[in-house]
Amino acid sequence: MTATRPPLLEVEHVTMRFGGLFAVNDLSFSAARKQITAVIGPNGAGKTTLFNCITGFYKPQVGRMALHHDDGPVLLERLDDHRIASRARVARTFQNIRLFARMSVLENLIVAQHQDLMKASAFSLAGLLGLARYHKAEKKALERARYWLDKVGLLDHADDEAGSLPYGSQRRLEIARAMCTDPVLLCLDEPAAGLNPRESHELNGLLTGIRDEHGIGLLLIEHDMSVVMGISDWVVVLDYGRKIAEDTPERVRRDPAVIRAYLGEEENEDLPPEVARDVEEDS
Amino acid sequence: MAATRSITWRGALTDAFVGGLVAAALALPMLGFRLVDSALALSVGFRLDWVLWAALVVFAGRLALNLLRMTGGLPDLRLGERLSARMGNTRHWASWAMIGFATVLPFLPFSDRSLVDKATMVLIYVMLGWGLNIVVGLAGLLDLGFVAFYAVGAYSYALLSTTFGWSFWVCLPLAGLFAAGFGVALGFPVLRLRGDYLAIVTLGFGEIIRVILQNWQDLTGGPAGISGIPRPTLFGLPFLARAPEGGQTFAEFFGLKFSGDHRVIFLYFVILMLALLTNLFTLRIRRLPVGRAWEALREDEIACRSLGLNPTTIKLSAFATGAMFAGFAGSFFATRQGFISPESFTFIESAVILAIVVLGGMGSQVGVVLAALLLVGLPEWFRELQQYRMLAFGGAMVLIMLWRPSGLLSSRSPTISLGGGK
Known part of the structure; x- marks a missing residue:
């Protein structure tokens, strides 16, 4: 079924164990270029663990994760976390926002372009001597930062302390910061958490914009079903570390295994209201 | 409160x-x-x-x-806010005024040899504070053994000059390099540590260096230290009453009457220049990728890694750079004293330097100057109080911590703005 989609990220048989607990168990799926792939599942299904494996913060015990660039695949499980961002060009955001709180909004975006600036400034030496070549690189970095500030609507807050922004703006800034690393795959860990419906709607626009205009793949963990159903092109459903379904959003929401996972066999506390509504409508 | x-x-x-x-x-x-x-x-x-x-x-x-x-x-609490706000507006002006005052200080009518001497001492601590500020204030790595690098710099100069007869100006960069090397050597084992654990290991490192200096009799002279360290010259002109064979003294060359003050004033200007160099370097590097990476590391290491910043190189560069400036300060200390021994490099020195950085407001350059004046200058003023000197000093510290718990000057201005490099 994935034959028609050129895969960007291929995850094959990934297993991540903590002691006796299989947080992610023999999981395989792929995410395509220019598509938004959502990973959903009840709490504790292993979604964030999967993200940490893909972005190198955990090393899975078993499995292979290949990121297909134009010039060939990069095996993510072999790279350190910071090399995954710089070499494989996978960027991520965090469930609990991790901005550089006491630095300005703009500085956050400039730090994200560290690699380019370091190369241009010969490890800051050229910058220390004030050479033109560094100024050129800095100007380019500023242009990119300005572009993304404009995209996320924070252009007027460029000099504000990042930590002083309202919650929704911090979420958007984190996405802008990740995009400033010029990634081919952007991993978003619950980007809509804590957003109000209006902000959540704006986020949908931002994410589809990134997909359509920048042609990169997006991988998304989300609980907010309006986001998942509204923008994702492909949905992977996890439960207890295993994949229980993988399909388009329309088909996934009718999948009996998914409904069972969310409803649970005997208790249904984990059920998000949106899914509950969908389930009721369908049945 | x-x-x-x-x-x-x-x-x-x-x-x-x-x-x-x-x-x-x-x-x-x-x-x-x-x-x-x-x-x-x-x-x-x-x-x-x-x-x-x-x-x-x-x-x-x-x-x-x-x-x-x-x-x-508390009325004085508001005074603190106000002072800080005003300092924020006129900081640029204030720092130039400070530099100007420091430059003319030796020639002011009320200044005498002992004042210039004390000012030199304060400037050494300002420089050390600025060096440590890179490690603690910018990169957020709590270092309790900073005096080790100061010692390495001092001993490097002392040994190089007494063994090979090299001049101060040749040894100075070498001493900085050696100290930077030790900074990297300390950096490697502590890469995974943060906060309290890092503080303990760096504390231990500082003590190790001191104990080695104390016990390696053949090289360092042990507790007796190294004496007869050559004094610096101005382009080969020594500050002596009588010139060595076939040479000229500073006083002869400029047709002045020999005075012991010349050397004191010269040393003052050397440390002033070194300290300003440190400051200039820090101000510049804060606006460069490396400096921003240090600050980003202080804020959030995990976010750094997710953006492709390698924490290893960032930490090592911070340790090495801070240590290099401590090495410069150390070799200046050695040439000023003419004699060094492990006694000068005890833990209390590290504590004072760290106190200067914390009291000044982490990461604030002007704050370090004020704090060094307070912490090194104040005990000198209180000398007349004799045995109650430390009591008065402690009281002053308590007041400052009540008045400004986050340091004297703790505001931070962005290093870049959309208009350009600012």
């Missing part, structure tokens, strides 16, 4: 009374006894009235503080 705003009379009195009791308990061993040196032998005398006075002073002070709070907050 803010939570105790609504205090009753009763609460205020109780609080003051408890404060007085604590003061009495502390004062009993510290002030209550004294050694009486009579003709026959030493005996212990008592002066319990002093204990009573100390308790009363603390009781009254605490009560006054509580009453002030009852009547709407």
Whole structure:
């Protein structure tokens, strides 16, 4: 079924164990270029663990994760976390926002372009001597930062302390910061958490914009079903570390295994209201 | 502090009374006894009235503080905010004024040899503070063994100059490089540590260096130290009363009458220049990728890694850069003293340097200057108070921490703006 989609990220048989607990168990799926792939599942299904494996913060015990660039695949499980961002060009955001709180909004975006600036400034030496070549690189970095500030609507807050922004703006800034690393795959860990419906709607626009205009793949963990159903092109459903379904959003929401996972066999506390509504409508 | 705003009379009195009791308990061993040196032998005398006075002073002070709070907050707290805000506006102007004042200081009518000497000492600590500020203030790595790099710099210069006869200006960069090398050597084992754990290891490292200096008799001369360290020259012109064979002294060359002050003033300008160099470097590097990476690392290491910043190189570069400036300061210290021994590089030095950085407001360059003046200059002023010097010093520290808990100057301005490099 994935034959028609050129895969960007291929995850094959990934297993991540903590002691006796299989947080992610023999999981395989792929995410395509220019598509938004959502990973959903009840709490504790292993979604964030999967993200940490893909972005190198955990090393899975078993499995292979290949990121297909134009010039060939990069095996993510072999790279350190910071090399995954710089070499494989996978960027991520965090469930609990991790901005550089006491630095300005703009500085956050400039730090994200560290690699380019370091190369241009010969490890800051050229910058220390004030050479033109560094100024050129800095100007380019500023242009990119300005572009993304404009995209996320924070252009007027460029000099504000990042930590002083309202919650929704911090979420958007984190996405802008990740995009400033010029990634081919952007991993978003619950980007809509804590957003109000209006902000959540704006986020949908931002994410589809990134997909359509920048042609990169997006991988998304989300609980907010309006986001998942509204923008994702492909949905992977996890439960207890295993994949229980993988399909388009329309088909996934009718999948009996998914409904069972969310409803649970005997208790249904984990059920998000949106899914509950969908389930009721369908049945 | 803010939570105790609504205090009753009763609460205020109780609080003051408890404060007085604590003061009495502390004062009993510290002030209550004294050694009486009579003709026959030493005996212990008592002066319990002093204990009573100390308790009363603390009781009254605490009560006054509580009453002030009852009547709407500490006025001096607001003064602090205001001063900081004004400093923010006129910081540029203020720092130039400070540099100007420092430049003309030796030629002002009231300055004499001892003042210039003290100013030199303060400047050494300013420079060390600026060096440590890179590690602690910018990169957020708590380093309690900074004096080790100061020692490495001092011994590098002392050994190179006494063994090979190299001049100060040749040895200075070498001493900086050696110290930077030690910075990397310390950096490697502590890469995974943060916060308290890092502090403990760096503390240990500082002690290791001191113990090695003390025990490696053949190289360092052990506790006896190294003496006869050559003094610096101005382009080969020594500051001596009589020139060595076939040479000229500074005084002869410029047709001045020889004076011991020349060297003191010269040393003052050397350290002023070195300190300003450190400052310039830090101000510049803060606006460069490396400096921003240091600050980003201080803010969030995990986010750094997710953006492709390699924490290893960032930490090592911070350690190495900070250590390099400590090395410069160390070799200046060696050439100024002419004699060094492990005694000069004890833990208390690290603590003072760290206190300067913390008190100044982490990451603030001007704050470091003010804090160095307070911490190194103040004890010199209090010399007339003799045995109560440290008491006055401690009191001053308490007041500062009450007044400005996050350091004297703790505001931070962005290093880049959309208009360009700013």
